[in-house]
Amino acid sequence: NPIPEDSVPSTVVAVINVRDRDSGENGEVNCKMDGNLPFRLEASSENTYKLIIASALDRENVSSYNITITATDRGRPALRSSTELALEVSDVNDN
Numbered sequence: 871n872p873i874p875e876d877s878v879p880s881t882v883v884a885v886i887n888v889r890d891r892d893s894g895e896n897g898e899v900n901c902k903m904d905g906n907l908p909f910r911l912e913a914s915s916e917n918t919y920k921l922i923i924a925s926a927l928d929r930e931n932v933s934s935y936n937i938t939i940t941a942t943d944r945g946r947p948a949l950r951s952s953t954e955l956a957l958e959v960s961d962v963n964d965n
Contacts, residue, residue, distance in 0.1 A: 872957075872958040872959060872960035873923070873927065873957055873958070873959050873960065874959075874960050874962055875927045875928060875929040875959050875960065875961060875962050876927075876962045877923055877927060878923070879922075879923050879924055879925055879926065880922060880923065881922065881923045882920045882921070882922055883909070883921050883922070883923060883957065884920070884921040884955060884957075885914065885918060885919070885920055885921075886901065886911075886918070886919045886920075886921060886939060887917060887918055888901060888917050888918075888919070888941045889917060890941075890943045890949075892943065892945060895944045895945070896943060896944060896945035896946075897943065898943065898944045899917060899941050899942065899943050899944075900941070900942055900944075901913075901919050901939055901940065901941045901942075902939070902940055902942075903921075903937060903938070903939050903940075904937075904938040904939075904940065905937070905938065907924075907935055907937060908923060908924050908925040908926070908927060909921055909922065909923060909924055909935070909937060910922050910924040911939065919939075921937070921939075921955070927959050929959040929960065929961045929962075932959065933958065933959055934956065934957060934958045934959060935955075935956070935957045935959070936954055936955070936956055936957075937954065937955045937956075937957060938952055938953070938954050939952065939953055939954075939955065940952045
């Protein structure tokens with residue numbers, strides 16, 4: 871579903887679940903978001919992250935975002951996996 875451009879900062883737009891089948895420290899996973907985007911990734915609970923709007927969106931400037939999220943475990947060597955989210959911004963009449 872598109873995100874309305876008038877959504878306020880702190881709005882949750884996605885919940886991301888990560889899972890590593892290893893046990894102990896090797897099974898602990900950290901996530902990060904690549905790029906300088908108007909979103910932030912926040913740990914919610916064990917293995918769950920929220921993608922949150924961090925600043926105002928303006929569909930006239932940017933109508934969609936491709937957000938790459940990388941999960942890295944704490945094993946030695948560390949393993950990682952990435953996924954890309956495509957978010958569309960819907961127009962709101964600015965007049």
